[in-house]
Amino acid sequence: MSYIPHTEADLQRMLRDIGVGSVEELLRDVPPDVRVKEPLDLPHPLSEQGLLSLLRQISSENSTAGDYATFLGAGAYNHYIPSPVRHIVGRSEFYTSYTPYQPEISQGILQSIFEYQTLICQLTAMDVANASLYDGASAVAEAVIMAGRITGRKRVVLSSAIHPEYRQTVRTYLRGGDKEIVEVFYCTEKGTTLADAVERVCGDEPACLVVQSPNFFGCIEDLASLAEVIHSRGGLFVVVVSEPLSLAILKPPGECGADIAVGEGQSFGNPLNFGGPYLGFMATRSEFVRQMPGRLVGRTTDRDGKTRYCLTLATREQHIRRDRATSNICTNEGLCALTAVVYLACLGRRGLRKLARINLSKAEYLKERLISTDILEPGFTSPTFNEFTMKVKKVTPERLLSVLLDKGIIGGLALRRFYPELKDHILVSVTEMNSREDMERYATGVLQAV
Amino acid sequence: MAFDDPFSDKPLIFELSREGRQGVEPSRCDVPERDPEASIPGEFLRSDIEGSPEVSEPEIIRHYTRLSRLNYGVDTGFYPLGSCTMKYNPKVNEDIASFEGFLLLHPYQPEELCQGALRLMYELECYLAEVSGMDSVTLQPSAGAQGEFCGLLTIDAYFRDRGKPRKKVIVPDTAHGTNPASTSLAGFRAVTVRTGKEGVLTLDTLKEVMDNDTAALMLTNPNTLGLFERHIKEISDYVHQMGGFVYCDGANLNALMGIAKLGEMGVDIVQFNLHKTFSTPHGGGGPGSGPVGVKKILEPYLPVPRIRKKDDRYTLDYNQPRSIGKLRAFYGNFSVMVKAYSYIRRMGPEGLKKASTVAIVNANYIKERLKSTYHLPFDRACMHECVFSDRFQSQYGVTTMDIAKRLIDYGFHPPTIYFPLIVHGAMMIEPTETESPEEIDRFIEAMKEIDREARESPDVVKNAPTRGIKRIDEAGAVRRPVLRWQGSGGGG
Amino acid sequence: MEFPKDLKYTKEHEWVRTEEDNIVTVGITDYAQDSLGDVVYIELPQEGGTVTKNEPFGVVESVKSVSDLYSPVSGVVKEVNEELIESPEIINGDPYGDAWMIKVEINSPEELDDLLTSEEYQKFIEEEK
Structure with a gap:
């Protein structure tokens, strides 16, 4: 078995050193009635060459943007994904590493995430961004939960022009909570969310209004006017972006009154991949940073006084705060964030706007x-x-x-x-x-x- | 002029920026170019992306290549991070995942154009069900924690469906933090149950906290001490008798493939971590994939869509009225599934069993050879990982943190430290099956050498790492948070 | 490790110093700061707010841990150590002095009676280890 180095002699030597006669002796805690008696009912192993040809055949049962x-x-x-993106993301020092818990040997991924956080802030015109969430849909759900935590309120107002699967995801995430979701219907003529329609449904104590722009129909929303309505009721304004390239020319959420900006970063160098892995992003205002879900990378120094980076403000997270954490997220989409960084560096300030x-x-x-x-x-x-x-x-x-x-x-x-x-x-x-x-x-x- | 030091601090991409430089320019526009103002009102437009970098392609490549050299991966060396299963990531799987037939597939393409993808997903569901002894599997969850959340929501939906919602989930004190966090997110109250003296759960302590408002017991097997929960059968029988479900966190499934099936132990729900057990890379913190397997009784509640097969044709079925809905857009982290599928096909049934077997041998070998040097809180045969503490070394003022940092000097990634929480100064070591006996021996020698240093010259250990990048001030990062670059003035 | 004789203690590792009349000062013990390690963040109530005996009144965080602060007394918060919020690290240096947390006007002085003496507290933490 080529992924397992051990020969039979190696195993015998190790078992001898452990002081047992067989592997079975190591398994004495596993009750016999839960043991697998027959081999697993799985296809026989393939050689590397055989595997490649099988998977090539399966992939050819798909037609893609290459064929149509x-x-x-x-x-x-x-x-289009520029070549340098694949080459950098394909470096195994990056892709075979774990979450950077040991900063002394993880500066590559940590610095790139710090750059990613900065790029997301620049694009959204927000103060602080996290190190990524699963995808656009779950990022919206996390934003809604965060808004509830900040405001202490229950009513969540969703524009019906948000991606339908994002709204469905919000509903799933809120199943266990005490939130109440109301949808504000889009204007059938304009295709956008109207301020007076929001006013009618948001009630006296909305936690947040969530609007996507460009919305699911492709229409650009009048974010500033919507921000005014929700802010006048003391709720937060959550702006969703599912095509982040739009941020290169459209007025960013942070300049339109957004309190939380979330969305999907797939467009930045991540292939279609039949829907995943994609890149959930989230940015907010400084004052809400301790209510954010997910990892954050901060700047610090080492004992020689050199500038370094590490995971920070971790007490928000599940491994420390456990049942009171801001989210349960642990593994996120680190490599997709690195992809976005290299993509955005390649396109650059002008290239992105030109594109x-x-x-x-x-x-x-x-x-x-x-x-x-x-x-x-x-x-x-x-x-x-x-x-x-x-x-x-x-x-x-x-x-x-x-x-x-x-x-x-x-x-x-x-x-x-x-x-x-x-x-x-x-x-x-x-x-x-x-x-x-x-x-x-x-x-x-x-x-x-x- | 200073000589180049590979460990010097590196400028940020923004600091390399020079006005007018360009990496990869977009191709020429083959239709008449249009001013945004012509179709979008000016008040909706921005005029610049302030601070965004302008860097040439060679500079970009060199910048990120230099950064990559400061990063330690499985390809760099031994990575015994407990409960993370940092096994070798087969290269052929990366090649396969980059086939255009996978890479360029849009999730909303007509079903007849993505039969290969649906077939792969359908078969992967079947394989995971077989490995775990479950009846149905969904591949939608994006990572382990989302899988936990998904599993708990299906349990909640089951009880609500019967008009008898339950509010408690019991979580052992050895559990990963995601377990109680997912429990809260799903609307349950997490109740802790203490691990017994022998490092495993006992029926008696469970009975103290279990009642008929308890929806589930959420355990990890083998648990995070690396021990098999040997009372699992009595425990799950009791949980079932009380009308609850047994959820197993599958983070440690690498100990069980072809050896024992969770389904046979009375487990009703399990989440798989494809980025652990099934060899897909962790990517510096993702993407992962956290499929969930359930017994038949919970199948109606799984997220939509379900993949169906009829006469060699695969379809997406959204018509599941009792489903919990969706955890994310589309179907999950597909390219991770491609790699896990490839792994299973390459390994076959014997290969998976051998992987688990060798993982167990490697862990026991480390445990036996280090237990006279490092304090072993639970001395019995372990599964795929073992947990030591710093009790012996702390007499000399050397802590687990110091030992971890000193391992970096010896060229190893440190183990998981200070977890599980019930072991003071824990070091949780998971070697996996892909490390050779020689590499394991080198690691053992390094651990013994560090112990000698702790006794004879503790300062060397306390000041580690002494080579490469020096110890990083994590407290300073929290006290004065700087979370983004803000122009050449620095600042935060 | 120091445990001044003139203070009262709780099993949650807070100390109480009686100032004048009904005013007490509250902080965390040397043992608490030592177990936490480098303290990086502190959350305290607003001046004028109320605290309740045995209920959380704030949070103290190190890089990798977070603990609730439990109030040893009930009453109104008269003063908050703003300097401590600015520079939480002083807890690690001077837990009984500069790193005091809040001053509380207490409702009933009897509440102080069931707190631990220095000796009782030291005995308690010996057992806890």
Whole structure:
């Protein structure tokens, strides 16, 4: 067995040194009736070569963004990943290490997380960011729980234009608590969350209002006006971002009154990977740092006075505060955070803004091309970034998407699945990976669907 | 001019920034470029990302390569971090996870375009069920703690479904911190049960705290002292008799593969840590993956979607009215599943059993060879890890922390320290099966040498590490928290 | 380790010094600071707030531990050691002096009667070890 060095002679020598005649003697605490008598019913072992060929075959049973022109987004975005990202993240000093409990031999991961925390703060314009959470959805749930802890209040107001799976995750996380969730319905014309609608449902003592921007429909929310409403009731404003590239050109949550900014960092260099691992991020204001979930890296010094980094403010966490911890999270998404750091360093201050403009330009281009078919029209009137909702006329969205699929195009997501009232609508995402030619093919395909 | 010191403090990426430099520029825009102002109102736009770095590609590569050299991984050396199962991460699994057929797969693609992924997940569920003796498995939880949370929520849902919610979960004093934390998060009250004199739970102490408001006993087997809970059968029979469930934290499953099945012990729920037992890398703190296995009675409550197989076709089934819902978006940490699947296929049934067997031999070997040098609070055959304390060395003013830091000088990663909490000055050593006898011997020699130093020249140990990076002031980091870079002025 | 004779102690490792009339000063013992190690953070109640005997009134943290502070008396907080909040590390140097925590106007002086004397407390911690 190539992953286990021991020969039979090695094992015999070790057993002799232990002072037993066989492994069985070491297992005397395991009652016979719970022992496995037959070999496990699992497939026979494969050689490395055999394994590669089996898995290559399984992977070929999938079709991907490599085979199809895909316009799917909805919380998972197909972006170009610069080569240096893979090379750095593939260094095994990083990826084969554990959570950096011993800072003297973990400065690589610690400093990169400190850089990551800084980058998230810069992008969101918040004071402090943690070292990552599982994904965007669970980050929203953690933010809601944190807001409840800070305000001591129970009512959680969620915009219905937040990613449906994020909202479902919040509901699951709150099953055991005493929170009350109310949803504020999006404006059917604009596709956004309106301040007066929030006012009607938030009650006198809301813990928080949670709004995603750009929201699930791709629409950019008027965050500042929403912040004003929730703050006037003494609640916290939680802003969710599922396409973080938008932060390169949109006004950051911290400048729109956000108290907690959370979201999904997958777009920053993490491949689609069928939905995970992704990167939950969370940033907040300094005064709330002790209420944050998750790991934090801080700057300090060593005995020689050199600048170093270590995990800090750990008494918030499960391994110390146990049942009173701010969260149960332990293992997070460290490597995905490192991925984001290297990605953001590669793109840089200008590159990221340029990339965001390209995404916007392409999305606007496709939107106009699709409108010109006269078969699709914008689902909502609000401005969008790289994702938008279209209403399909003359055919059903399912038929349209299936015709496009035959032509090698994954045209987007039919919204009926999440919003029964949007049975004629599809959600379309455009990134730098979609060529003009693909978009022309899309538009032509639409015409052929009727 | 100073000579380069690989252990010098490194500038931050922001400090390397020079205006106008560029790493990897985006490709040319093949449609007319559009001003954001043309379609988005100015009040929604920002004009810059202040402080964001501008660095060239060679500088980026050198910066992070230098940082990587300050990091210790399993590929660097022995990593006996107890209860973390830092075994070797097979390289072929990394290659497989980077196949485009996995990497570029969008989670909302039509099911017919992701049959390979669904098949892999379905089969992995079956394999995990077989290893643990459970009936159903969900792969959704992102890591062990989320798996615990998921398992506890299914228990809560079960009791609510019957109109008889229960409020207590019993957690041993040796438990990982995530256990009581997950318990609270799921809305239960954590009640501690004391470990008996022999380092395992006894039925009598359990009976003192168990009642019919207790939803579950949440234990770890083998426990964090590395001992098999040998009264497990009587304990689970009693818990069941009281109408409760037995939850097993699967963090220590590396001791049991092919040796004993949790399902046979009366365990009703277990979470797997694919990043421990099933060889996927820890990534400097994630991503992990924490699938949950349950007995049939709890299956209706598992998160959605469930993966179904019908006539060689795989589908995602969201129609589970009694499900607890979702723990995250999409289906879980898929690429971690790919690596765990590959590991199981490569090892086969005999290989997994050998992994657990050799892990147990390695741990017992360390325990026997060090027990005259270091205080061993519970002296009996251990499973895959063993726990010592600093009782002998503390007479010379040398603590577990010092011993841990001195191990760094000898080229080893320290064990888990000060855990479990019931052992004062604990050192929890888990060698795993992938360390050779020679490496284990070198570690034992280093531990003995440190003990000699503790007696003869304690200052050497107390000042460790003496090579490389010196001891880091963790207290200073908390007293004056600086959690981000804020411009060349430094500050926090 | 020191345990001044003029103080009263609790089994939760707090000390109490009677100042004048009904005012007492509260802090944590030398043994407590030694067990905690480097103290990095302290949370104390607001001036004017109330504390209740045997109930938590604050938190003291080291890098890797956190402990509740239990009030040895009931009453109103008259003064809080703001300097200690700023520089928690002084607990490790002077637990009975500069590192006092709060001054409380107590409701009933009888509450002091069941506290431990220096000898009783020392005996208690010997047993606890």
